[in-house]
Structures are given as C-alpha cells and as structure tokens.
Amino acid sequence: MNKKTVAEYHSRTVSDIHASIALIMAYYSAFMVCEKPNETILSDDMCTLTPHKVPMYLIAMSTGYCIADLYFCVIEI
DSSP states (O other), rough: OOOOHHHHHHHHHHHHHHHHHHHHHHHHHHHHHOTTTTTOOHHHTHHHSSSSSHHHHHHHHHHHHHHHHHHHIIIII
C-alpha cells in the first residue's frame, strides 16, 4: 500500500477505537456517575455541575483524538 492509503487506514482504525471507547464512557458519565441513586445528568442539575473523573477523561481522550485526526488529515493524507 502507498503512504496515503496506510495513513487513511490508521485514521479509520483510530476513529473506530475512539468511537467504541467514547460510547461506553459517555453512557457511564451520563447515567451512572451521579452520587444520588436513580439520578442522571438529565434529571439533576447538581450532578451536571459537579466535576467527575470519567467525563474529564472523556474530554481529554476526545481532544487527543481530534488532534490525531487533524494530524492524519493535514500532514499524512
């Protein structure tokens, strides 16, 4: 494979891995991170305003993915 095809393959692989991990983390941070039982970020404002580690990791991972995708699109492809 040529260099462009390899870079596009790596970009798609990173995208699939990110989507799989981000989906699980987003579900967890939306519905299971609140301290109160039976509360979600949709039903409790304090849960939304309280910082937790899982949403912070999700933001950091998504930022890293955006930087990696930008690198693949601008420099490699």
